[in-house]
Amino acid sequence: MSDFSPARIIKGVGGQYVLAGQDGTTGVASARGLFRKDGQTPTPGDFVEVIPSGDPDNPWRILKILPRKNELVRPTIANLDCLIITLSSTDPAPDFQLADKLLTVCWLHQIEPILCITKTDLPDNQADQIAQAYKPSGVTIVRTNPDDGASHDSLRHLLKDRVVSFAGQSGVGKSTLLNQLFGVEKMETGEVSDRIGRGRHTTRHVELFPFSGGYLADTPGFTSLELPEFGVTGPDLETGYPEIKAISDQCRFTGCRHLGELGCAIDRATIDPGRLARYRQFRTELDQIKPYSQPRNTIQAKSPSQTRGRTRR
Ligand SMILES: Nc1nc2c(ncn2[C@@H]2O[C@H](COP(=O)(O)OP(=O)(O)OP(=O)(O)O)[C@@H](O)[C@H]2O)c(=O)[nH]1
Ligand SMILES: [Mg+2]
C-alpha cells in the first residue's frame, strides 16, 4: 500500500477516481465526503494520499490532496508542465479570444504553452496567417494534420517526460492528434457539424494517459473562459502579450495601459491588429472589475493546507 500512495489521479467520473501509483499500477478510489465540505475537488493530475477502503468496487479511499503546483479550471486539470492550445486553421473557425486567454493563463502560471494549429491539410486554411500573428509572442508553434508525421515527431519530442494537456474548442482535433501521437485509437473522435460548424463535444471528461515518461491528457472542448476566473487582473494581462510587453518601457508614462494614451509606444509599433484589438478589449474589461469583486485565484501555487472557498465545475 505504501508503494501506491501518493498516487496520481488520471481520471475522475461521477465521484470515482482512477489512480496511477508511482510504479505505474492503477487502482480505483472514492473520495471521502470531507473534501466537499472543505471546498476541495480531487482533480485529474492531483497527487493524493490513499488508504485501502475495504469496498471491492472502490478499493481505495482518497484521504488528502497534496499541494498543487498549478491548476486550471477549464480544462479541469492540476499540476501541468505544458498545455497544447489547439486551434483549428479552418472549420471550426479558430477562436482567437480563447487562444489568447489560454496563453495568458499559461504564462502567468508557469505552464509552457504550445500553439498547435490543426487541419493544415484542408483547403483555405488560415495556418499561415495564424502562425504569423502569434510568432512575435514567442510561443512555440506546431502546425499539424493527420498525414504530417514530422509534426507528430516534433510534438512527441516536446512532450517527453512532462505532464501535458490539450485545450481548445470542440472539434479542433485534440483527440485525433492524441491518437496520432500514440499511434493507436485511445479516444473517440467526432465530426464537426456542417450546419453550425462546431464540434460535437465527443470527449466528455479529462483523462491522463501515460506518455513518453510523463502524461498526455485529452480534455473536453469548451468555448468560454473568463480571465478573472483565473485570477488575471488588468496589469497581469501584458504577460499574455509578450510582444506588447517588450516595448512597453518605451511608452511615455509608466503604467501605460496601451489604450490610446498620450505617448504610447504601442501605437507606433507593428503589433498584429487582431492580437492588439483583443488585448485592448480584455484590458478594458478587466480594468472595469473592482478589486474586491474578483474571485479568488483559481490557479496558483497552493499553500500546504490547500484550503479554498470555491468549488469548481
Ligand atoms: N482534415 C482534417 N480533419 C481533422 C484534423 N484533425 C481533426 N480532424 C477531424 O475533425 C473532427 C473533430 O476531431 P476530434 O479529434 O474529435 O476533435 P476534439 O477537439 O477532440 O473535439 P471534442 O472532443 O468535441 O472537444 C473529426 O472528424 C476529425 O477527423 C486535421 O488535421 N485535418
Ligand atoms: Mg475529443
Ligand SMILES: [Zn+2]
Ligand atoms: Zn503604452
